[in-house]
Amino acid sequence: MSATTPAGQSPIPAAAPASLSTREPQVPADRLVAEMVPPPRFDSARFATYIPDPGQPSQAEAVRVLSGFAEGLGGAHATGAGKRRWFARAKQPAPAGPRGVYLDGGYGVGKTHLLASLWHATPAEPALKAFGTFVELTNLVGALGFQQTVRTLSGHRLLCIDEFELDDPGDTVLVSSLLGKLVEAGVALAATSNTLPGKLGEGRFAAADFLREIQGLSAHFKALRIDGEDYRHRGLPEAPAPYSDEQVTKAAYATPGASLDDFPQLLGHLARVHPSRYGALTDDLTAVCLTDVTPVPDQSTALRLVVLADRLYDREVPVLASGVPFDALFSEEMLAGGYRKKYFRAISRLTALARDAKPLVAG
Template structure:
């Protein structure tokens, strides 16, 4: 009898958490792996000078929060700070450290300040209403937006309008972006496309180009680790026996459940979970289901929760049509994350 049949482990599919606007706002901080990110801990690749140049530019941007000293009003450095635009856009490919630098800049700013993904800010608007979200964010020194989504024109226009109001009130903006439908290119997003999509707000952004190789050297042609059912049951039972909070779901059950939960609440679905188990993983052919999985995996990856799975390797869940379409970059990023999440070693056999 399997663990699911005995009811020995809880299921994510049984969790339908609610989340308030205050909880969303309270969660708008860098992910745990960037809790201590700084400009000093960023390691520029000397083969790509733009990385060190990006750090220097962001340090200058951060000087806008330093108290002004009368003796330095006419200094060359002060003139550079005043000339900088109120927004910066970090333009680069996979693994060049955009999120690290975005978090480092956030840490430099005095409060109140916010750091989140595009979907978290739109969720805030959904919870508080447009006016309520603007009122909450108004007066902040910095709004950091990691992976600015450009897939939905309505959400993009709403965020552009909101950021425009915040910039007008003195807030500074820092952003990276995600891939819009039908964007070409592997692993990077063109700054010109980002600026075109945000339209009236684009004049407020200075583009900071960050070239380089993926520092993790991720191989999106690799394969997520999958195990047979006996090893799956053994591994999860051993982890639960050590006191870890382990969940076990059928893959299709979880996919169906994700459709009933707003992506802003995925973070609460996995709250307190140490290990996620998924059985009978199979290829997805529905794009909406695939995009919900991408959003879910992003939250799991940020929370650094390992995944144990059976069935088709998670790195192969997106069908060929999806991988050849406009969301290709999203799927490739999610694939690399699922490979990383399944790479942990299983507990040894109790022979």
């Protein structure tokens, strides 16, 4: 692959694209804490920019309820009173009843937009608000330890948890204990999921064995149902079909800041990188180019791909691919199983990113 040069001169080799498969980022714990803010895609998300579907009254109702919830988090401590008062506040009795809101609905109805809007609308300094996915929250506990995580987040006015899912019994007990401590400290909670809080873990593990913990989680939230169709594909053309290996490779070389990877090789590399570092894996990329996309071979690989798809979507990184279309990534068995909502979300988001990548292919 060579750059264009004047006639009579030797071609200048183009710089090779980056490769995700060679990156092994190290993410310090303080970065995990500092990055607990809405992702770049939702920097400008506000209640006023959420466009409710006129045919789905629950969407407009969600804006009304969440706006009131944000206003209710104002008060004497909302203008930077400092963490000393917050720790003092932790000694106060926890308020009766649910201390949070739980946005339940299908993928693509704008739950993350609403959650980010709540974060922005809450009258407190950014350092007193935290926003992260469920995976990022459990990764934070792994990096800091349980007690330090409690101390760090107890000084916050609001904790927003996106994509709330319980994939194993250990997470159930961990998150139940963590949120209980934070509610006692006076921290307000908000979460999104495709599963009602009382149904978390259903279809994934023996949820009945952990019913007490799951019911404890549910008690912290008032559920708010949001109905609707996937906005990412509402009224839009179908996603572009996969390109050829040659088209993807040429686009990768022609796009500054793009990466180029063989898809099966990338999947193997993801198994060696902790999911907490998938965001850092994509640092400074303008596009991700993948050749030979094939169906994922097993559920562990599929779940890692879901996390990568989420991080790429958060960061608005287009994805150009050859091979099978993204709606063929997961087997029928996977799409009918307990993680099906995660897989459908990944398909939805990757399809949107594939649409964003269409301009990268010349002609």
